[in-house]
Amino acid sequence: MTTRTFGEPILRREDPRLVRGDGRYLDDLGQGAYEVAFLRSPHASARILEIDASAAISVDGLIAIYTYEDLEGRMAERLPLLIPHPSLTAGRTGYSLAKEYVRHVGEAIVMVVASNRYIAEDAVGLIEVSYEIFPPVVGIESARAADHLVHADVSDNISAHMIQEVGDARSEIANSKHQIVLDLEIERSASMPLEGKGVYAVWDSDAKEMRLWSSTQTSTGVRAAVAAKLNLPLQKVECTAPDVGGGFGVKIMHPWPEEVLIPWAAQILNHPVKWTEDRREHFISSAHERQQSHHVEVGFDDDGRIAGLDVTFFHDNGSYTPYGIIVPIITSTQLLGPYKPSSYRVEFTSLYTNTVIVTPYRGAGRPQGVFAMERTIDAIANYLGMSRDKVRDVNFIQPGEMPYDQHLTFQDGRPLIYDSGDYPASMAMLKKMIGWDDFEEYQQLARLSGRKVGIGMACYVEGTGVGPYEGGFVQVETSGRVNVSTGLTSQGQGHQTAFAQIVSEELGVPIEDVFVETGDTRRFAYAVGTFASRAAVMSGNAIALAARSVREKALRIAGDALECDPRDLEIIGGVVQVKGDPTNCIPLKTIAVLSNPLRYAFDESAQAATQFAVGDTSKPPILEGEEPGLESRDYYSPLQSTFASGMHAAIVETDPETAEIKILKYVVVHDCGRLINPMIVEGQIHGGVAQGVGGALYERMEYDENGQLLNASFMDFLMPYATEVPFIETGHLETPSPLNPLGIKGAGEAGVIPGSALLASAIEDAEGFEIRKMPISPSELWQLRIDHQNGLVPTLKIGEKQK
Amino acid sequence: MSEKHIDVSMTVNGFPRSGSVPARRLLSDFLRHDLQLTGTHVGCEHGVCGACTVLLNGKAVRSCLLFAVSVDGGEIVTVEGLANQDGSLGPVQQAFHECHGLQCGFCTPGFITTISAFLDEHPNPTEGQAREAIAGNLCRCTGYQNIIKSVLRAAEIRNEMMQP
Ligand code: FES
Ligand code: FES
Numbered sequence: 022m023t024t025r026t027f028g029e030p031i032l033r034r035e036d037p038r039l040v041r042g043d044g045r046y047l048d049d050l051g052q053g054a055y056e057v058a059f060l061r062s063p064h065a066s067a068r069i070l071e072i073d074a075s076a077a078i079s080v081d082g083l084i085a086i087y088t089y090e091d092l093e094g095r096m097a098e099r100l101p102l103l104i105p106h107p108s109l110t111a112g113r114t115g116y117s118l119a120k121e122y123v124r125h126v127g128e129a130i131v132m133v134v135a136s137n138r139y140i141a142e143d144a145v146g147l148i149e150v151s152y153e154i155f156p157p158v159v160g161i162e163s164a165r166a167a168d169h170l171v172h173a174d175v176s177d178n179i180s181a182h183m184i185q186e187v188g189d190a191r192s193e194i195a196n197s198k199h200q201i202v203l204d205l206e207i208e209r210s211a212s213m214p215l216e217g218k219g220v221y222a223v224w225d226s227d228a229k230e231m232r233l234w235s236s237t238q239t240s241t242g243v244r245a246a247v248a249a250k251l252n253l254p255l256q257k258v259e260c261t262a263p264d265v266g267g268g269f270g271v272k273i274m275h276p277w278p279e280e281v282l283i284p285w286a287a288q289i290l291n292h293p294v295k296w297t298e299d300r301r302e303h304f305i306s307s308a309h310e311r312q313q314s315h316h317v318e319v320g321f322d323d324d325g326r327i328a329g330l331d332v333t334f335f336h337d338n339g340s341y342t343p344y345g346i347i348v349p350i351i352t353s354t355q356l357l358g359p360y361k362p363s364s365y366r367v368e369f370t371s372l373y374t375n376t377v378i379v380t381p382y383r384g385a386g387r388p389q390g391v392f393a394m395e396r397t398i399d400a401i402a403n404y405l406g407m408s409r410d411k412v413r414d415v416n417f418i419q420p421g422e423m424p425y426d427q428h429l430t431f432q433d434g435r436p437l438i439y440d441s442g443d444y445p446a447s448m449a450m451l452k453k454m455i456g457w458d459d460f461e462e463y464q465q466l467a468r469l470s471g472r473k474v475g476i477g478m479a480c481y482v483e484g485t486g487v488g489p490y491e492g493g494f495v496q497v498e499t500s501g502r503v504n505v506s507t508g509l510t511s512q513g514q515g516h517q518t519a520f521a522q523i524v525s526e527e528l529g530v531p532i533e534d535v536f537v538e539t540g541d542t543r544r545f546a547y548a549v550g551t552f553a554s555r556a557a558v559m560s561g562n563a564i565a566l567a568a569r570s571v572r573e574k575a576l577r578i579a580g581d582a583l584e585c586d587p588r589d590l591e592i593i594g595g596v597v598q599v600k601g602d603p604t605n606c607i608p609l610k611t612i613a614v615l616s617n618p619l620r621y622a623f624d625e626s627a628q629a630a631t632q633f634a635v636g637d638t639s640k641p642p643i644l645e646g647e648e649p650g651l652e653s654r655d656y657y658s659p660l661q662s663t664f665a666s667g668m669h670a671a672i673v674e675t676d677p678e679t680a681e682i683k684i685l686k687y688v689v690v691h692d693c694g695r696l697i698n699p700m701i702v703e704g705q706i707h708g709g710v711a712q713g714v715g716g717a718l719y720e721r722m723e724y725d726e727n728g729q730l731l732n733a734s735f736m737d738f739l740m741p742y743a744t745e746v747p748f749i750e751t752g753h754l755e756t757p758s759p760l761n762p763l764g765i766k767g768a769g770e771a772g773v774i775p776g777s778a779l780l781a782s783a784i785e786d787a788e789g790f791e792i793r794k795m796p797i798s799p800s801e802l803w804q805l806r807i808d809h810q811n812g813l814v815p816t817l818k819i820g821e822k823q824k
Numbered sequence: 825m826s827e828k829h830i831d832v833s834m835t836v837n838g839f840p841r842s843g844s845v846p847a848r849r850l851l852s853d854f855l856r857h858d859l860q861l862t863g864t865h866v867g868c869e870h871g872v873c874g875a876c877t878v879l880l881n882g883k884a885v886r887s888c889l890l891f892a893v894s895v896d897g898g899e900i901v902t903v904e905g906l907a908n909q910d911g912s913l914g915p916v917q918q919a920f921h922e923c924h925g926l927q928c929g930f931c932t933p934g935f936i937t938t939i940s941a942f943l944d945e946h947p948n949p950t951e952g953q954a955r956e957a958i959a960g961n962l963c964r965c966t967g968y969q970n971i972i973k974s975v976l977r978a979a980e981i982r983n984e985m986m987q988p
Contacts, residue, residue, distance in 0.1 A: 032921055039929030040917035042863015042903035046930060049862035081826045137857075139848065215867040215875060215930040215964050266865070266930025267964050300868040513928030513965050700924050707967030708927060735872035735962065743968035744959045772967075 027526040030700035033518045034537075044264040047219030047236040047297060054221060054293035055084050057283065058141035060131035060148050061306060062123035065157035065375035065728020066171070069121055069150060072131060077147040082140035085290060086148070087132045087282075089118045095250050096285055100276065104345030108183035111175045113373070114343045117278035123152075124171055124340035125375050126728055127305030129278050134286055134294060157375035157728035161314055161335045164372035171340055171373035180338055181346045181371040185353060187428045188364030193329030197320025201400050206794040207389050207777060209312040209337070209722040210715070212382040213740060214512070216266020217298035218307060220279050222287035229253075231284050233260040238273040239550030240540045241508050246276035247284050258284075262540035268512035269712070270381040271308045273552040274344050304733035309722050310348060310382035312337040315393045319362075325401050325412035327362035332393055336371045339378040346371050347432055348379060348386040351484075354429045354437055356390030358482045359444040359666060360398075360416040361425070375728045381552065383712060384773040387483060392795065395479045395778035399785065403817045409782070410452060413480060417444040431662060433487045439664040441756045442482065447668050447690045450752050451478065454688040455670035464786075473677055474685070475787025478670040479775035484662035485693070485767025486558025492547050493564030495524060495571045496652035499626040501595055501610035503528065503535045505568075507560040508548020510540030514556060514769065515701040520564050522697055523763070527568035528575075529592030530609065547656075554665070554767025557697060559657055562761045566655035575612045575651060582607055582615060613651040618642035663758040665766035667691040669710070669775045671747075673783040680803035682718060682784060684747040692754040694766035702768045703751050709772015711746045716773070717780040717796050719745065789820020832896045836861065837905030845892050852876045854892035855902060863903040863933045867962065874961030877934040878902045884941040903933035906940055915981040916940050916974070925974035927965035935961050939975050949979055 038044060074086050089097070100114045119130045131148055135141035156169045163169070164178045171178055194200055221234040231253060235243050237260075244260035247253070265272065279296050287294040298307070315334040321327045336349040353367040398416070402409040418425045420443045429437040452458060460476045467474045496504045505524050511517070521535040538544050539560075540551075549559070572592065579597040580587035583605060591600050598606035614630035643649060672686040689706055696702050719739040723731040732738045757764030777795040784802065785792045790809040797805075808814045833842035836859060843858050852869075855861045855878065867875035869888045876888040879901040906914040913921060916936045926932040935958060942957040943949070949957065954975035955968075963971060 033924065035929070036921040036926060037913060037917075039926060039932055040903075040913060040920050040936065041907060042861070042933050044863070044929050046862075046865065048866070049856070052857055052860060139846070213964060215873060215928070215962060216865070264930075265928065266867075267928040269964070300870065513926075515927070704924050704927055704966060704970060707969045708965045709967075711967035712964070734870055735868045736870065740962055740964065742959050742962060743955050743972065746968050749967065749969055 025526065026522040026532050028696055029698065031518055031522055031532065031698055033515050034521060035515065035517045046216055046264045046266050047221060047234060050234055050263060051221040051293050051295040054295040055134050055136060055290065056138040056141050057286070057294060057296035058133050058138060058145045059129045059302070060133070060145045060150065061302070062119065062126055062128045062130055064123060064152055064154050065126050065159065066155040067123050067152040069119060069123065069130065070153055071151045073149040074131070077144040080140060080144045080147065082136040083144050084134040084136065085286065086144065087118065087286070088130065089116060089120045092118060095252060096281065100278065100343055101246065102345065103343055104347060106181065106345050109181040109342060109346050111180045112342045112345070113172050113175065113180070115341045117282050125377055126730060127302070127377060129306065132282055132286065134290065159374055159376060159724050159726055159728050161312065161337050161372060164337065164374050165335065171375055175373060178373045179370055180342050180373055183350070183353070184366070184368045185429055186366045190329040190331045190364040190366035193364040194318055194320030194331055197328045198322050199404060200318065200320050201404055203317045203397060203400055204793060205315045205317065205393050205396055207311050207313055207392055208796060209309045210382065210720040211309040211722065212269035212271035214267025214269055214271065217300065217303040218272065218277060218279065219297040220283040221293070221295040222284035223293045224288040224291055226291050229257055231258045231288065233258065233284050234263050235260060235280055236265050236272060237262050237275060238268045238510050238512060238552055239275055240510055240542050241546065241548040242275045242550055243280050244542045247281055250276070250281040251285060251288065259543050261542070262510040265510065265512040268551065269383040270310070270385060270552060272512070273550050274308055274380040300735060301733050304738065305377060305730055307377070308380040309339065309377050310379050311389060311716065313352065313389045315389070317393055317397050319397050319401065321401055323405070324415050325405055325407055326415050327360065329364045330362045331366045332356060333368045336369055337374050337379060338371045339374060339376045341378050343378065344380040348381055350432050351386035352390040354431050355387045355482065355484060356394050357427055358391060358394050359418055359442070359480050360394065361418045362416070376724055383709065384770050387481060387770070387774045388716065388777055391479060391481045391775050392778045392781070395775070396781060399782050406818050409478060410448060410457060413448065414445065419445065431484055433662065435661045437484070438661060439482065440758055440760050442664060442666045442692060443754065443756050444480070444666065447666065447692060447754055450754060451668045451670050451688065451690045454690065454750060454752055455672065455686060457670065460672070471677060473675045473787045474672060475783045475785065476670065476672050477779050477782025477786055478668060479779035479782060480668045481774045482664050482666045483554065483767070483771060483774060485554035485665050486659065486663045487555055488659055489549065490656050490658035491549060491559035491563045492545060492654060492656045493560055493567040494545055494652070494654045495528070495564065495567040496650065497571060497609050497613045499610055499613045499624055501534055501608065503530055505535060505564060506538045506544040507564060508540070508542070508545040509551045509556055509560050512551065514705065515698065516556060519557060519697045519701055520561065523561055523565050524568045527565050528572050530595040534595060554769040558663060558761060558765055558767050561697065561765060562763050563655055563657035565763055566657060567653045570653040570655060571651060574616065574653065575609055578612050578615050579607050616651040617649040657761065659760055661760070663694070663760045663766045665693040665768065665771060667771050669779045671779050671783045673780065673787055675784060675787045675802065680799040680806065682799060682802065684714065687747040688750045688752070689772065690752045690754060691771055692756050693768040693771065694758040695755055695764040696753065697765065699753065705768050706751055706772040707749050709770060710749050710776070711741050713773040713776020714746055714780070715741045717777040718798070719796060721796055785817065786819055789817050790814045791817060830893050832893050834895055834897060835899045837901055847891065847893055849892045850888055851890040851892045851895055852887040855887060861902050861904055865930055865933055867931065872962070873931070874938060875931050875934040877937045877961070879937055879941055882941065882944065884938045901937070903936050906936060915985060916978040918981055919974040919978035923970050923973040923977050925966065925970045931961060931963040935963070935971060939978060943979055943982055947979060947982065949975060951976065
């Protein structure tokens, strides 16, 4: 009997290797390769006057030193702008090594290749660069003021400007009974995977082929970029993502300068070359995300029903826009969450600053959008003296209204239509889990004993599984081994397990026989990548479709062999059998032999197969439209994204003296459709919540006015340790997606999205005054208390009650 | 001018190993690149993340903060040395698998070594102690909840193994 695997908390197949220390991450490969170190700009904005490498030349073990002047052909051209958009009117990208100007601290200027990293760094230290230094643009205000420019030909520092409007929000607000205005800000954080980036390249000068490994979220993308830059046929470049130590968005950006420079050097030097990013490099040259400031105007009636919502925000995109304006587009379109204001207007301006580029970090613009929306809902509740859950309730899209068209254009250029979801049911579950209705009493009791506690909630809807497509390949070998591959990559999401579960279920084979490979262009060349909570939806469905056609073919061949109607057959435990007569059967591995007319008897299956006569001697051995082998390749390409949703609630306690903020309880209700593996989904949520908490309370990129990143180390950039992350209680609701064969929705980003909105809500409830800016540290909260006492921060109704 | 090399020898996972390395070569690099024991990972190279943790004479230490030459004569255990004698997963390794204590797995070797040393001294930890025990290691994937579970489960497995 095959036991069910889909939907079960199957232990991960990737674990035994990884817990033994047998993983193969980028820096574990290429022992003996030359190693690279970069000289990176120490200035945020400067012109390079001279590079003097003479002192470095004599370093023993030095192999080569390259600057922009050494780059030729396409390598000397700008890096590509990956995702252009009509609103991105002044998109700019950099060069793989700086050409005359540097625009942020950390931009690569000189590449040094040496026999090992120590020596490469020695040489970097001996290279002298002289600069003409310019005053930099740091932060949104300085970018808007445009006293200084990041790009000389972008006179207002504006890369993009975009407006979307549904109905006439401004007049609806003006005509509403009540209006509120809010200014809301979020600071920068970053993906910060524990393994930084890394690239390793081997040039085969006989075959003229490039073999490449990158710690990336898209090996197909890197492959294509390298082929284009090095002017090689795509066929001559192969890229593998080995084990990847976390991605969270930063590794979907591509090609990073190093991803084209390392293979380029490997080709020129005709020797394997490797670069492993160190932590400081990661801070100052890999992408950040989150900084935005929002101005919200909202009009509503006595019940809190929103008639008009008008949001204007500024987005700091850093020094270049290679990844387009995906982040602010997502903020602007996902901001509405589970709500249905009668009208909505959103306008954003994306600005250049002399800082590290901004590309999606898990959540990708949604945390900011949810922060803006949920703060607004809480403000309405406060204004009307209503409970916060009630205001949410009256604004929810109801299950009966699905599919619900928000009349906006989503990040993929397609209409934003929610496919399914039950928000009132999620809310009911959330309130029960956190004890929402009993909290007031608890809060009052706590207050009597001198404690400050507060409760908050935050809701989100997340478009997941964006297109355009992914593919899957399923193959049954004559040994019974089932090979599965898909092009997208893995960074810890357990794809080797989850995809095996799908195949095991669809094909009726034991999961132990299924072997999944991801992120290797040699196995599957067409893919987009792993981001936007899309892997399970996209590749999961593609693999399911491929498995279904393998099954169909297997049943057809078995029908011939067993002389019965394929509809009377089933596959159990890797054996095709007649329903109700399990003795009348044939193993899949034998069918794999039968599927190939060339049948050398190499193995037992082939010998066993000879007893079955197949085929009609009047026809060719391979019929028209057929292929040899028991295998299939299929693609899943949806019309639109599928929308997952969720709600988080938390109880916090703030210390009356020190303003220390402690999370006492944290609950998550999450709906990502059918679950392939609840254990893995829950793990994704835990990790996301930890990043959400980090973003709300600890993490920020501290740039000074000179554009220096002051906290570019794990010593100073505070990522949560085990002591900072609360125990997380999770509740699942399963509203299957009607859009895809498996009924699943993405889950990867859910945990992180509402963090800042939620904790702002809870802290506000504990303190009784407005919180408008996140993250918030104890010293900032302490300062807010003083400002509040001095009448600079308005008191909330809950605060008045507390007096 | 070529760098001066110094001879160094130590016991790694029960085997005598030696090499000749520059004085500045980090223990993490010696293990990873000279001995090719790449299970020990480097996440920050400044002593904060704990991914490079190995056991030196039974105590958890950060191999990115030590020079190879400074542990000359020492006894090192890396994650590769923490499987059971028969080759099956060691108690902490097994617990991580059972409790979904890892996602990308990059931080995992550092946690496994740290927890092994901790359990040697605290065979029956409370949940609070388990949380404290791992509070010096960073993980960006798991949110730690399942790692804490893994610590408690590892203690159980160890105790079961002790039973005759
Ligand atoms: S690499 Fe040693 S502590 Fe981070
Ligand atoms: S499992 Fe990825 S950093 Fe811990």
